[in-house]
Amino acid sequence: MAAKTNGYYDDLVESYLFAEVARRASKYEAEHPDVKMIRMGIGDVTRPLPPVVTEAMKDASDEMGRAETFRGYGPYEGYDFLREAVQRYYKGFGVDMELSAIFISDGAKSDLGNFLDIFAQDNTVLVPDPVYPVYVDTNIMAGRRILYAMSSEENGFLPMPEDIVSEEGKAEIPDIIYLCSPNNPTGAVYTREQLKTWIDYANANGSIILFDAAYECFVTGDLPHSIFEVEGARTCAVEFCSFSKKAGFTGTRCGYTVIPEDLVRDGKKIRDLWLRRQSTKYNGVPYIVQRGAEAVFTEEGEKQIAWNIDYYKENAKIIADTLDRLGIYYTGGKNSPYIWLRCPDITKCADYDEVIAGTPSAADPDAPLSWKFFDYLLQKAAVVGTPGAGFGTSGEAFLRLTAFSTKENTQEAMERLTKMLGTE
């Protein structure tokens, strides 16, 4: 008998969305070495780590090089100095979270995927559509049944329990519910009242909400940063956060996951199961990185980070103003670094066939409009976005642009878009 592979991988789309975007972009770059390509696809930041963070990491690195201050394996939950800093951060939202609830991770993506280890395979999962593809792919890999909550302009891209649709077309109650707010890719943000509806729904049905708050630092006004700001969340929710977009840690890797002591299913505390899983499979984020993350929460750190976030928001405004001028419908950009725009129908452009020649869209006339627009934008303007179809069926005909580029490149990309659509 030979080793057998996980057959559920056959059910996945051929490549992970951002890997496919990167593949097409790299091919274009290799074929056009003299053209400056502008990447606004994957949400990768361009501002460097703030100086408070790099200083803290240098000091920590020195500590690691001295016998008296050297540290080996760290605590599985993360160092208390960082967990306490996260705890204080939550106090700022009016949330009193016990230290035992806070786990340091190497980022929201890995924890969102790994967290599934503690759930039975026959749980039914609810995924909003469109949404970050990791929720769907990780559950397909485990062979779980997935239900979708559809969103569109009509519900402001914020699906509610009444928007749940099962494969058979009838409403069902999911065991695990993913929510992402501010939403990736649409930038929509749930209000407290909307979250309360989801929380009441989950508590009434024994479901667990996996709340992805990776973009909370972009929230403005009175909208909630954390699901734990809303009453009842402690008994039904887990929250995943990240330093990636907040402080430029996409390559440095650090985040945190919050699992209240009150979250119990099958008579077991979910945080205890997670600790059991982590202590078996994980040895934690490097000490040096955790010291860098701690610096994010200092007064100086907060100032430096606010500057970076404002920089990205300014980019978002440049994109939004361009789309307003072009009369293109979009959402996001205000409480999120993503702009979610409706694709103009470029297939009607006289040069469409010529422009997309040699791309996957040319080979597949039935490709979704969002992939066709992606290929056309790449070939004609050398700008990389992310096609909405990659985020779910409801994402078709939309394209996501990120505000994480440099200001110069954002301006240039918008000039190219304007020129491409022939309305300069």
Ligand code: MLT
């Ligand atoms: C995105 O572009 O959606 C994100 O950067 C992906 C991620 O954070 O893994």
